[in-house]
Amino acid sequence: MPTIIIQKTQKRLLIYREKLTDDLDIELVKIPSGTFTMGSSEQESGDKSEKPQHNVTLKNFLMGIYPITQAQWLYIAQRKDLKVEQDLEPEPSHFKGSTNPVEMVSWLDAVEFCQRLSKLSKRKYRLPTEAEWEYACRAQTKPLNLHKGETYPPYHFGEILTPDLANYNGNLQKTTPVGQFYANDFGL
Numbered sequence: 001m002p003t004i005i006i007q008k009t010q011k012r013l014l015i016y017r018e019k020l021t022d023d024l025d026i027e028l029v030k031i032p033s034g035t036f037t038m039g040s041s042e043q044e045s046g047d048k049s050e051k052p053q054h055n056v057t058l059k060n061f062l063m064g065i066y067p068i069t070q071a072q073w074l075y076i077a078q079r080k081d082l083k084v085e086q087d088l089e090p091e092p093s094h095f096k097g098s099t100n101p102v103e104m105v106s107w108l109d110a111v112e113f114c115q116r117l118s119k120l121s122k123r124k125y126r127l128p129t130e131a132e133w134e135y136a137c138r139a140q141t142k143p144l145n146l147h148k149g150e151t152y153p154p155y156h157f158g159e160i161l162t163p164d165l166a167n168y169n170g171n172l173q174k175t176t177p178v179g180q181f182y183a184n185d186f187g188l
Contacts, residue, residue, distance in 0.1 A: 029187040066178035067101035082116035099177040139184035
């Protein structure tokens with residue numbers, strides 16, 4: 001099988017670090033303000049609630065570069081002094097690895113994690129809105145001209161999806177350590 005080479009110009013990213021311990025931190029990147037077309041096009045399969053597409057304008061915000069790792073989760077979950085509303089299972093993940101993303105957590109668990117991180121850091125942490133999430137994942141700042149039939153490529157790296165570029169559709173049968181695949185133009 002031929003090797004797919006992706007060449008992108010490296011953008012200068014503004015990275016912030018939230019220090020948890022001497023050797024554990026959470027890296028965040030500034031997502032620039034912009035307008036994007038949210039939702040699925042008529043050509044894309046998707047839930048009816050994702051249509052019609054519409055333009056959304058967002059102010060800049062910070063977002064974690066990587067999913068929260070099991071080590072980060074464990075540190076926050078074990079800190080009973082940070083509890084806000086509920087206990088957190090310290091090691092909920094099925095696939096183990098300190099640098100693997102935490103999984104098997106609910107939305108309420110994720111909210112509690114953010115509240116605890118806010119309490120620890122004395123800064124405001126929260127989950128991204130649906131619009132922020134889609135904008136950050138797509139990493140496209142140019143609004144589409146829907147009347148001319150413009151569409152985004154399906155993936156931030158182009159039209160083709162291979163196991164070298166992403167862990168998708170269960171092809172690896174497990175989670176992988178964060179940072180294993182190409183970042184999008186926003187550094188995620």
